[in-house]
Amino acid sequence: MAGDVGLRRTGEGERHCVECGLAVSGRADKKFCCDSCRTAYHNSRVRKMNTPKNEVDRILAGNRRLLTGLTSDGITKIALADTRMKTFDRFYYTSAQVRRWRTTVYCCYEYRYTIRHDFLQMV
Numbered sequence: 593m594a595g596d597v598g599l600r601r602t603g604e605g606e607r608h609c610v611e612c613g614l615a616v617s618g619r620a621d622k623k624f625c626c627d628s629c630r631t632a633y634h635n636s637r638v639r640k641m642n643t644p645k646n647e648v649d650r651i652l653a654g655n656r657r658l659l660t661g662l663t664s665d666g667i668t669k670i671a672l673a674d675t676r677m678k679t680f681d682r683f684y685y686t687s688a689q690v691r692r693w694r695t696t697v698y699c700c701y702e703y704r705y706t707i708r709h710d711f712l713q714m715v
Contacts, residue, residue, distance in 0.1 A: 684701050
């Protein structure tokens with residue numbers, strides 16, 4: 593049946609929970625034995641769908657954390673080869689603006705910077 597996608601049947605009319613495998617009783621179209629199994633099943637599906645987004649968010653958060661630390665230390669220009677910049681991923685930013693003389697200003701949330709000659713310069 594089309595409505596039984598993922599539903600396990602082991603015998604005549606016996607249905608089992610899609611998440612944990614326990615017997616399911618009640619409505620004919622019921623797929624989960626309890627609310628916690630239903631929630632766990634749907635959360636795992638959403639987690640799988642959002643994995644690429646979560647990876648980008650993690651990288652951006654790391655970049656922002658590094659820029660916050662540099663700003664609080666009063667550093668406005670730093671070499672990309674500096675050991676503090678090892679965790680910085682220059683290819684991830686929230687927005688970019690091309691300015692005069694082909695200078696690109698990158699934004700990582702509220703922090704703005706340029707990259708020229710292997711240096712990161714806060715704007």
